[in-house]
Amino acid sequence: MDEFLAARMQMAVSLGFHIVFACIGMVMPWFMFVAEWKWLRTKNPVYLDLAKAWAKGVAIFFAVGAVSGTVLSFELGMLWPTFMKHAGPIFGMPFSWEGTAFFVEAIALGLFLYGWKRLNKWVHLYTGMVVGISGVLSGIFVVSANAWMNAPSGFDWINGQAFNIDPVKAMFNKAWFSQAHHMTIAAFSATGFAVAGVHAVLYMKNKLEIHAKAITIALAFASVAAVLQPLSGDLAAKNVAKLQPAKLAAFESHFKTEEKAALIIGGIPDVENREVKYAIKLPGFLSFLAHGDFNAEVKGLEEFPEEEWPPVPITHYSFQLMVGIGMFLMLIAALFFAGTYKWKHWLEKKWWLRLLAIATPLGFIAVEAGWIVTEVGRQPWIIYGIMKTEDSLTPMPGIQYTFYTISVVYIILTFVVTWLLSRQIKLLQSKYLKNG
Amino acid sequence: MAEANLIILVICLLLYVLLGGADFGGGILELLSRGKASKIVSRAIAPVWEANHVWLILVVVILFVGFPSVYSTVLTALHIPVLLVLLGIIARGSAFTFRHYDIDEKTPKAIYSAIFRYSSVFTTFFLGVTVGGLILGEISMDYQLGFYTVYIHPWLNWFSVSMGLFMVLLFAFLAGIFTVSEIDDKDYIIYFTRMTKRLLISLVVMGAIVFATAKVAGHPLLKDFINSPISVACIVIATLALPAFWYFLNKNKGNWLRLTAGLQTTLIVTGWFAIQFPVLVKTNSGHDITIQAAKAPEQVQLFLLIALVVGVLIIFPAMGFLYKTFKFSEEPES
Numbered sequence: 131m132d133e134f135l136a137a138r139m140q141m142a143v144s145l146g147f148h149i150v151f152a153c154i155g156m157v158m159p160w161f162m163f164v165a166e167w168k169w170l171r172t173k174n175p176v177y178l179d180l181a182k183a184w185a186k187g188v189a190i191f192f193a194v195g196a197v198s199g200t201v202l203s204f205e206l207g208m209l210w211p212t213f214m215k216h217a218g219p220i221f222g223m224p225f226s227w228e229g230t231a232f233f234v235e236a237i238a239l240g241l242f243l244y245g246w247k248r249l250n251k252w253v254h255l256y257t258g259m260v261v262g263i264s265g266v267l268s269g270i271f272v273v274s275a276n277a278w279m280n281a282p283s284g285f286d287w288i289n290g291q292a293f294n295i296d297p298v299k300a301m302f303n304k305a306w307f308s309q310a311h312h313m314t315i316a317a318f319s320a321t322g323f324a325v326a327g328v329h330a331v332l333y334m335k336n337k338l339e340i341h342a343k344a345i346t347i348a349l350a351f352a353s354v355a356a357v358l359q360p361l362s363g364d365l366a367a368k369n370v371a372k373l374q375p376a377k378l379a380a381f382e383s384h385f386k387t388e389e390k391a392a393l394i395i396g397g398i399p400d401v402e403n404r405e406v407k408y409a410i411k412l413p414g415f416l417s418f419l420a421h422g423d424f425n426a427e428v429k430g431l432e433e434f435p436e437e438e439w440p441p442v443p444i445t446h447y448s449f450q451l452m453v454g455i456g457m458f459l460m461l462i463a464a465l466f467f468a469g470t471y472k473w474k475h476w477l478e479k480k481w482w483l484r485l486l487a488i489a490t491p492l493g494f495i496a497v498e499a500g501w502i503v504t505e506v507g508r509q510p511w512i513i514y515g516i517m518k519t520e521d522s523l524t525p526m527p528g529i530q531y532t533f534y535t536i537s538v539v540y541i542i543l544t545f546v547v548t549w550l551l552s553r554q555i556k557l558l559q560s561k562y563l564k565n566g
Numbered sequence: 567m568a569e570a571n572l573i574i575l576v577i578c579l580l581l582y583v584l585l586g587g588a589d590f591g592g593g594i595l596e597l598l599s600r601g602k603a604s605k606i607v608s609r610a611i612a613p614v615w616e617a618n619h620v621w622l623i624l625v626v627v628i629l630f631v632g633f634p635s636v637y638s639t640v641l642t643a644l645h646i647p648v649l650l651v652l653l654g655i656i657a658r659g660s661a662f663t664f665r666h667y668d669i670d671e672k673t674p675k676a677i678y679s680a681i682f683r684y685s686s687v688f689t690t691f692f693l694g695v696t697v698g699g700l701i702l703g704e705i706s707m708d709y710q711l712g713f714y715t716v717y718i719h720p721w722l723n724w725f726s727v728s729m730g731l732f733m734v735l736l737f738a739f740l741a742g743i744f745t746v747s748e749i750d751d752k753d754y755i756i757y758f759t760r761m762t763k764r765l766l767i768s769l770v771v772m773g774a775i776v777f778a779t780a781k782v783a784g785h786p787l788l789k790d791f792i793n794s795p796i797s798v799a800c801i802v803i804a805t806l807a808l809p810a811f812w813y814f815l816n817k818n819k820g821n822w823l824r825l826t827a828g829l830q831t832t833l834i835v836t837g838w839f840a841i842q843f844p845v846l847v848k849t850n851s852g853h854d855i856t857i858q859a860a861k862a863p864e865q866v867q868l869f870l871l872i873a874l875v876v877g878v879l880i881i882f883p884a885m886g887f888l889y890k891t892f893k894f895s896e897e898p899e900s
Contacts, residue, residue, distance in 0.1 A: 222631030
């Protein structure tokens with residue numbers, strides 16, 4: 131395998147693995163927090179069991195997220211030393227804040243997990259909230275650093291060197307806000323639907339109160355997020371249209387610059403002939419989505435030299451997949467809001483539970499697709515418009531072997547974590563099944 | 567400003583050795599002790615577990631923000647041992663968590679334990695090898711030279727290997743101190759006191775071997791130590807503290823014990839840093855990377871320092887609360 135491809139694949143595998151654990155680590159603390167809060171308010175012990183069970187899940191995900199994150203902080207330099215040598219001082223500041231946020235999260239989680247009897251119950255609840263807040267902040271800091279790669283700012287680039295570095299300007303670059311809200315909402319949506327889906331599957335088998343409560347809490351978070359997400363996505367896309375027109379063109383396989391540009395849904399991009407086959411085309415809608423005007427001109431890929439195009443098909447398919455899933459989840463969320471007033475009744479409907487079960491992995495598939503959209507869509511640049519990814523590759527040969535090794539480790543870890551969680555769920559259920 | 571950040575980096579490194587070291591050493595100590603004794607080790611170390619990775623992450627972040635060429639050079643030349651450390655960190659971190667949270671069944675627990683213990687040794691060893699590679703200064707920046715010269719030789723040599731073994735003993739020793747001062751059972755206090763003493767003796771012997779292998783490798787480690795007044799002071803104080811340490815160990819004075827062991831480790835790290843400074847990375851071409859050459863601009867250092875100081879002001883009270891909640895009360899519950 132080509133060294134460059136191997137390095138990119140290793141980065142993709144490492145980030146793709148970490149992002150799942152990071153999302154859950156950001157969001158699930160809020161679920162356990164709400165469950166404990168409900169317990170304090172209602173005194174219903176089911177909520178306490180739920181909070182404790184979810185806290186265990188958080189601990190497992192947090193630990194795996196922490197080690198995979200530690201690995202990433204090294205991999206950046208092991209695979210892309212030239213990039214880090216130049217970019218480290220510019221975009222590194224959010225990482226130092228992230229260190230603090232991560233540490234606070236770890237401490238608060240330690241208090242939450244082991245402090246059930248030692249802390250005052252309201253203080254205990256508060257530590258749960260701190261886990262959630264610092265988790266979300268960690269995510270935002272990391273995303274802000276990534277956003278800098280898309281919208282580099284806070285420095286002058288003269289003869290291959292950075293001068294006049296302003297870390298604050300770099301951190302609050304033009305892409306940070308749109309990426310931060312899009313990612314945070316995505317984390318809530320993906321984790322919410324995943325948790326609700328798992329409990330829906332379990333509820334179909336055993337009608338336990340704990341699963342019903344779990345579905346309600348997780349789905350409430352997920353639904354709010356899923357309704358907000360298209361709005362957030364729209365803002366993000368408009369931002370990309372402004373900052374990285376080539377990337378936007380790749381999302382849509384939009385080859386020719388035109389006014390009243392059509393929104394392309396699905397289809398197979400044919401890069402050689404610069405067209406998209408078998409797609410649904412909505413004239414004017416791409417202009418509207420990118421610039422808020424049906425007649426606006428949208429730059430096509432033809433404006434850019436071909437060697438500066440991102441890989442069009444991957445970006446296109448990932449974008450379509452992300453948007454498609456986003457729309458589907460928004461529909462489920464709309465149904466949830468419509469059905470809330472006779473909620474209890476709905477939980478007895480098989481089709482509804484099945485729908486939730488189907489949605490279980492979808493949010494995370496969309497998160498991965500979105501990550502591919504933003505990362506592959508930035509290629510061939512590692513710092514957009516400044517440094518090419520291939521120019522920052524490590525001189526060390528044999529990266530394919532480290533890629534294989536890391537991949538095998540993460541695949542094994544994925545299986546073990548899944549197995550572990552299924553055992554945890556069985557343990558949780560067995561308590562109720564024996565009693566009932 | 568860069569100097570201030572470098573000092574914080576060294577402090578983070580020290581905290582990683584002291585706190586993370588006790589964690590890593592916990593796995594090694596479990597391997598050395600059998601049966602119920604190993605359970606006692608894991609119970610003594612578990613409650614402060616989650617937080618310790620952060621010291622390493624902070625070291626890495628300070629490096630790539632404040633001294634980016636150090637970060638890039640080291641991770642290129644020492645790519646392989648660092649990768650091995652990372653694989654070890656993944657294995658032991660997840661195995662420890664899985665063991666802690668999985669259902670109480672014999673077979674999986676035994677597997678998790680085995681992975682945790684052996685990967686603790688593995689990780690610590692390669693951490694030491696990496697540090698050895700840094701000290702020895704065989705790092706080559708001419709990437710045209712052969713694979714062996716550039717990517718293997720800087721860390722695969724007798725000196726680095728003996729540094730790896732030294733690190734294994736050091737971390738096991740730190741975990742021994744931690745365990746002794748944590749437990750109440752008389753028999754096990756005696757058991758772990760004896761083990762800690764043995765580890766200390768091996769550590770001193772291994773330290774001598776480290777100096778000997780440095781000499782063989784042509785590295786003037788001993789001479790450097792003697793020529794730096796700070797390093798000499800460190801060695802003298804560390805040696806003078808040994809009898810006191812022995813006394814506290816025999817009398818089982820938990821807090822004093824931790825304090826002296828912490829002091830001695832601090833002295834080792836400070837002594838090393840004193841002979842290295844102002845060089846951050848030694849290379850075999852004679853063009854060493856100094857703090858002057860490596861440091862990022864002042865503006866960057868300033869914001870890094872602000873972030874670190876604010877971070878410390880947030881983290882330390884929180885950590886204090888964590889320790890206060892768990893360390894001064896009896897059984898940890900899960």
